[in-house]
Amino acid sequence: LDLVSRRFPRQLAYLNLYPNYASSTQLGSNTYVEHIEAYVEHVDTDYISYDHYMYANRNSRFLSNLQIVADACQETGRDLWIVLEVSNTSRLLNRGEMSVQAYGALSYGTRLINWACWTAGWFEPDLQIVDSNDNYTPMYDHLKSVNHEIQRFADEYMQFERIATFALGELSGQFFDSAALPPMSWEGQNVFTSLSIDRNGAASIGYFEKKDGSEYALLVANGTDIRGNEGENTFSFRVPYALSVTATINGEKTTLTPDENGVYSVTIPFCGGSFITATRDEAAAFRAEAAMTASAAPKSKVVLNASSLGFGLHTDNGAEKAEELAELGVEFVVGQAANGAVAALADKGIGVFATDPYFRGALEKTLGISTSSPLSYSDFNAMARYLEDKPGWIVAKGTISNISRQTEVAPNGIFAIQPTFIKRSGPALSVDYAYLGALANAAHYSAANDKVLWHVIETREIPTQAIGAPTAKQLAWQIDSAFTFGAKKVIFSSFEALADDSDLLAAAKASIEHWKALAPVYNSYTYQHAYAAETSIFSAKLPLSDLEVSLASVPAIQSLSADGPVVFGLFTKENGTALMLLPGDPEAVLEENFATVTATITLSDPAKKVTAYIDGKPTVLPVKNGAVQIAMAGPMGIFITID
CATH class of the missing domain: 2.60.40 (Immunoglobulin-like)
Incomplete structure (x- = not known):
């Protein structure tokens, strides 16, 4: 790639991979997952492109192929490109068969769609868009119609990032493989609820969030019928605390109105799709989520001193991991309080200081959980007012311009900050020079506003947010950075990330032991x-x-x-x-x-x-x-x- 870039600086180095029905000899690996992993490791493109011809090859692995490549793109910060089938070896495809491929790909966050082929390629000469006599086949108008329909919402779609894709109903087993997707019981999002599709319908559904965290979306690909037959299904859902809900169907965008039960409905033709967006009253949603959590969570008997040196971490599996957490030396857990976690942790002297039933989107947090994007000051202020008479804290992302105001209103005398230190762009890592500046300003304004400073350290790799995971030495340095600026608590963003890396876990344990031994001295200053x-x-x-x-x-x-x-x-x-x-x-x-x-x-x-x-x-x-x-x-x- 470097050679191509040097010799052809104005050209795109385009690489296209095999689909998942290629042989192991073609792939050069035992499995398709290994093939994609090898590409990601050795080839530094900002995209992954592959072709998949589900009708010509009569295979049922279209969605599983998308799942593997889309997840690899999400994990490494790359765009998903795909080459879809408009030609065939034995017949002309109809419009619906083109449309269902496109919407299926879009439900996985695809950013670029190519179509094969315009003229005679590796399919039958007269089964292309242009036949052997240079005449348009019927597929020309079909493809033109599908492309124009998608272009009508493309600009808006590109402002969103895919979070996950899941199945609703039983997708056609011949081509659209339901087994490739998690079921609709997936709880990674709580914006769109009560999803259903009538008449035994089925769909692959992509859940998206706007890059600035202000809006949410679904891309619904109707997979009830994938042969282009006539028919339609009604897709229904709710959006609690909605301010606005829109749907684009057949290229036309409309504002939806719920019925008397708060249910929104859109009618989607077979093989078609709909791009649905929603905005919410985040303050009202936050208050309701937090109230639900507070009422559902049993009370821990462990008392937390917010002003003394200590360590906490986030996990949603506290009950099962109680023994490991006690051995690590943390004093509290942020995460689910369900399934006996409070009691199991209390037996080990570990408190559950805050709980959170969801871990995605602008409401990824309730008490003590940071958002996936920086909170606006108005949102931070609204949440702080709600928490005035309740235990909990809000984590600021460390945007220096907001620190002075956020510390003024931070609830319960705690200002928790989570600035990014390691940034990732593809395989390249760099540091955020504002990291120490954010800590310095947070310490300054915390002291000025009589707040206790806590520091949340990101232990995960989050490619979609350009965040890299620390090494053991980098983690130790970040912990010491927090205490250099007078922090009282250090919270690791993910116990699972620590547990998956033995060196990282050992570094965390060594730092915890060191600072807990030093705590009586440190706390006296x-x-x-x-x-x-x-x-x-x-x-x-x-x-x-x-x-x-x-x-x-x-x-x-x-x-x-x-x-x-x-x-x-x-x-x-x-x-x-x-x-x-x-x-x-x-x-x-x-x-x-x-x-x-x-x-x-x-x-x-x-x-x-x-x-x-x-x-x-x-x-x-x-x-x-x-x-x-x-x-x-x-x-x-x-x-x-x-x-």
């Missing part, structure tokens, strides 16, 4: 502000205005310096001072290339005792010429007290 040595390394990418501070408020220290990038977190108590030293070069953290950096602390009173806590154990450091020097090789920082 109050965070004041932070100071960055070698701030020039951050250049203009990192807004660390809070780090350009005077040391006048820390009388025990005359000066701080380092021969490389270091962030100093400054803490005080009556008759005592503490520092948290953090290796501060995000690029070095990303590359895991930690050069040794030496920090120098010049004391106002050389008689003071300086103690460094390494692996949770105190070590008294020698004071020479009124100063202490500490060498750090990363990734972890060092907590130091001056008494």
